[in-house]
Amino acid sequence: MSAIRIGTRGSALALAQTQAVANRIAAAAGTEVELVVITTHGDTSTEPLSGLGGTGVFASALREALLNGDCDAVVHSFKDLPTARYPGLVVGATPRRADARDVLCARDGLTLETLPEGASVGTGSPRRVAQLLKARPDLTVVDIRGNVDTRLARVTAGDLDAVVLAAAGLSRLGLLSAVEGEYLELSDWPTAAGQGSLAIEVREGRLDRPLGTALAAINHATSQATTTAERLVLERLEAGCAAPIGAMAAIDDGLLFLTATVYSPDGARSIVSSHAATPDSHSVTHLVEAAQDVSERVARDLIQGGAADFAPMKVTS
Template sequence: MSAIRVGTRGSALALAQTQTIANRIAASAGVEVEIVPIETHGDVSTESLASLGGTGVFASALREALVRGDCDVVVHSLKDLPTDPFPGLVIGATPKRADARDALCARAGFTLDSLPEGARVGTGSPRRMAQLRKARPDLTVVDLRGNIDTRLGRVAEGDLDAVVLAAAGLGRLGRLDDASTELLSLSDWPTAPGQGALALEVRDEKLDHLLHTALAAINHGSTEGTTTAERLVLAHLEAGCAAPIGATAVIDDGLLFLTATVYSPDGLRSVTSSHAATPDSHSALHLVEAARDVAGRVATDLLAGGAADFAPLKVSK
């Protein structure tokens, strides 16, 4: 293989995180790496994420380019990747996860608790909208699209009092310290399944040896296990990436812990479940097996608690 072509969305954030991955692939494989920007429907549409359907609006064009052979591997933000398998493709590696938390970016140094009554807070995420309405029913939640700079610009211009963004994205663009006024605790504010992690997707075929070696070096077993647990909750609930669901998995003292919460869109109702599993070892294979076990139990609890009655899930009610 004379060069490895890495497909990505063309946003500043996507290019920044892909450049980091490209550098690691180049260092491991010892060959030239070419970054191939690909325009997606989610990048060009101005419709809300919920109206676009959420699931796959950023991933479909990347996957189609990979299937066509326009690139050899694509880099996804894992939280944007549908849980349903795509014919002919597999996740080849999950790099070590960055900060999974959400960050409040507010004017005048406000925190979520100190924002004035009626403050206008922007987000394009139905999950964040529900959490904001649950935590602060007095706030005005504004549906928001655009890249990180565009969203932060709405606060700087005074149109919004705050926005909620992923800490990982801010960090990858070097904006976390100057833009965020509060990092929201995962215990109180669980984030999207897979948030903070990337996924490297490849064609489901025998890989070139150099690419296979590079992906094996990049994969992070603990991240693979925890994000698999979170995403399997979505799969069991037949919920898309934009569903109002937060999930957090961690490995602590030899146990894989998973907590997930389903919210009603208005934030008035929610149900939470937590379970733990004991992997046979910390190998990626055994962590994924434990993830399947714990995610199934959590999803069963959420449905028993009535999640399908108030959240936009596809499961039979």
């Protein structure tokens, strides 16, 4: 039996999360799995992510390699994957979601509240910029690029007072225990749609055995539903990562809850909408139906509340 080839970016984080997925696919499929490293434009460019086009800058080369048959599946960080459907490809599985929170990694054990006035905080995310300025308008927010180690090194070197990173990425790199950071709770600091989740994308119609069997085994229905709800808000607002939007979905006591917040780029204004839906059951089909329902109502509230007046996005009714 030939090996299953899994495409990935070459960064330390991408390799770590793809290797974890590959190990699970190998165990479920009972066959060898190989990693195929693919260089994307986002990996080689030094431009700010917003200037590169934001969402999709890391995904396009992986998708082209998949369509060309260079690999059998690719692993994406779901928050980096555009919401629009890509012809010929489908998401074959969403593994169990990791911690969706952001972490403030600051010098000397400082917190968001105790950072000195005018402290420099690094991030490449428009959402995090808006949230930082909303919480602390006095901060100096610095646009940064680079991998996790590079960003943390700027704090260690004293170039920055803090950086904001995803807890999931720190965990997948084994850095959580080594990094003294403040977890920013989702109730006050909603993160990017799909943050903490991975998407395994495959060619449409190619979910036959053994790959299809393995993907069915590692798909996590709850993670699929919450990620779907968050991403559908972005889709309905026609917003990518250039729009400062935070979204948080969770299933609790039989209800699917979704809250989304749209920020002005300077953090001075924001609009919040929260709704809940009751799935008919916890089957994947019913959970996704509930996600579609609740996201439609949340997006409608945000549009009617005037989100498009101060955030860079297009909206559709």
